[in-house]
Amino acid sequence: MTHSGTHPGTAAFWDAAAGTFDEEADHGLRDPRVRAAWAARLAAWLPPGDGRLDTLDLGCGTGSLSLLLAEAGHRVTGVDLAPRMVERARAKLAGTGAVVTVGDAAAPPVGERRFDVVLSRHLVWALPRPEEALARWAGLLRSGGRLVLVEGRWSNVPRREGTPWDGGVTATELVAALRRLPVPLTDLQVDPLTDPLLWGKEITDERYAVTATRAPT
Incomplete structure (x- = not known):
């Protein structure tokens, strides 16, 4: 949700937004x-499967999607650049076992850990070096x-x-970028997110989710 990157003002910008961030229907849920x-x-x-998944929510903001994952029984790690966003996420996720860390989502501070799911929402488009x-x-x-x-493309x-x-990325552009990665990905799927219920309002821009699976090795 909140944008990670190298610009020195990025964390301060999202810290300032933390107090009202959840007022947006799709932020606070x-x-x-x-x-x-x-x-x-x-x-x-x-x-697929019924087991608990190790999930990494990058640019987790105030932790609303992280909370949905935790409530579904998954193990959650969240990363966000803005300390005030992280404070709010930790409060929201208290008692779930989730771990939320201040850090640059573009280079997540997770060491050698590996995950079943890596999730980001409204983050990729804002990165200075997205690929x-x-x-x-x-x-x-x-x-x-x-x-x-x-x-989305705003x-x-x-x-x-x-x-x-800047201004968003189309699904076509993002899928093409994923196909260029050195890490092999399969089963790339685009899910249009046009349902107004997801956003609490009608939308006119392009919004979607792209999913891809790391090829078995």
């Missing part, structure tokens, strides 16, 4: 109908693990210099 809609989508994106980050994330997956990227906003995908 306070409406039970919105919450249920995201829970259903998230369950559909995870790898490098995607390669790192794919490398954090176990064989058969699932990469889940919730992204109302065809003109792009500015600074990040390759």
